Amino acid sequence: MTQAQARPAGVRPSTETLERRGSITTDRDGGPGPLDGPEAAVILERARATVDPELRAAVESLPASLRRITRYHFGWEHADGTPAAGNAGKAIRPALVLTAAAAIGGPRARAAAVRAAVAVELVHNFTLLHDDVMDRDATRRHRATAWTVFGDADAILAGDALQALALRLLAEDPHPASAAAGARLADCVVELCAGQQADTALEKRGPGEVGLDEVLTMAEAKTGALLGCACALGALYAGAADEDVVALDAFGREAGLAFQLIDDVIGIWGDPGHTGKPAGADLAARKKSLPVVAALTSGDPAAAELAALYEVPYDEEDLQRTALAVERAGGRDWAQAQAAERMARAMQELARAVPEPEEAGGLLALAEFVTRRSN
Numbered sequence: 001m002t003q004a005q006a007r008p009a010g011v012r013p014s015t016e017t018l019e020r021r022g023s024i025t026t027d028r029d030g031g032p033g034p035l036d037g038p039e040a041a042v043i044l045e046r047a048r049a050t051v052d053p054e055l056r057a058a059v060e061s062l063p064a065s066l067r068r069i070t071r072y073h074f075g076w077e078h079a080d081g082t083p084a085a086g087n088a089g090k091a092i093r094p095a096l097v098l099t100a101a102a103a104i105g106g107p108r109a110r111a112a113a114v115r116a117a118v119a120v121e122l123v124h125n126f127t128l129l130h131d132d133v134m135d136r137d138a139t140r141r142h143r144a145t146a147w148t149v150f151g152d153a154d155a156i157l158a159g160d161a162l163q164a165l166a167l168r169l170l171a172e173d174p175h176p177a178s179a180a181a182g183a184r185l186a187d188c189v190v191e192l193c194a195g196q197q198a199d200t201a202l203e204k205r206g207p208g209e210v211g212l213d214e215v216l217t218m219a220e221a222k223t224g225a226l227l228g229c230a231c232a233l234g235a236l237y238a239g240a241a242d243e244d245v246v247a248l249d250a251f252g253r254e255a256g257l258a259f260q261l262i263d264d265v266i267g268i269w270g271d272p273g274h275t276g277k278p279a280g281a282d283l284a285a286r287k288k289s290l291p292v293v294a295a296l297t298s299g300d301p302a303a304a305e306l307a308a309l310y311e312v313p314y315d316e317e318d319l320q321r322t323a324l325a326v327e328r329a330g331g332r333d334w335a336q337a338q339a340a341e342r343m344a345r346a347m348q349e350l351a352r353a354v355p356e357p358e359e360a361g362g363l364l365a366l367a368e369f370v371t372r373r374s375n
């Protein structure tokens, strides 16, 4: 099913519709003006504007030493402590929390779910800080990663502090759903850790020793779990029925897997000007990303060439050859088709929880965004 087909018929919400269901607000409350760009971009921008004050307040509550690292990580400060323009990321996860809440319970539910959205964004950034240390990634969001500036220990501890702030935010929230949300977020952190552990274990194995199913399972835990949790938290804060919370969690997970598939494609063929990461970093690190494992297990003659390249350390010369071998063995096409398939499943779950297309439009737009993005 194509993405266009996946969108339920007749869904092209107007600015008024988006306002009514709470996905956006106009400048009456100081938010962005009327819808003037792609819907997802407006929703993401609005989510960023909604969560940033609480996110900053949470970070300001940290001791000075940890505050410095986290302010740098969010792009609010340079390494020397002077103010920076800020690049705290795309805000996909807080947008999912707020938009899921709005889809079920309208603008009031969206407003009630702000702390949950901040908590999810804090957990996401905890994982990024740790992931960069483990992967030895030197660049994130177009800047040097925190561990390269402050060292491994400080980056890890700043990540730990963000996770603690997330759980404290929910613990202090008087909303009736906050305890269930806290438990769900804690379970999600455990799943993220298991996914990350599976990933590091896979990286130690040879190119011929990794199966596609186990990489998909790992990616669902590492990436899908938090997107699913974000949607579930929004639904919980809106007072959704249990089965709708489950369906929205599944929607987020499937969209999350599509997101990881596209992230892996971008990691190989993306434009570094957009991604903020060096070209081919995943191939250079010999990462067993989803397109690579799909290619390795394809049975295509190009798979043998790819396996041979993956057996030896990275050499600048072979970067293009490696990307070409993944493509020739079908890894790129498979990842794109699999992302479309996951999107179709996500749409089914969304229709179960939010059958009214007008209400589902914001979540649909975000899911489409993750499979269309270029960074």
Ligand SMILES: CC(C)=CCC/C(C)=C/CC/C(C)=C/COP(=O)(O)OP(=O)(O)O
Residues within 6 Å of the ligand: 088, 089, 090, 091, 092, 126, 127, 128, 130, 131, 141, 192, 193, 196, 222, 223, 259, 260, 263, 375
């Ligand atoms: C426990 C542990 C260390 C787990 C690691 C989990 C992990 C980092 C998974 C990768 C998820 C991912 C694609 C992040 C980029 O998100 P994004 O493109 O939305 O980032 P942005 O906030 O910069 O936009």
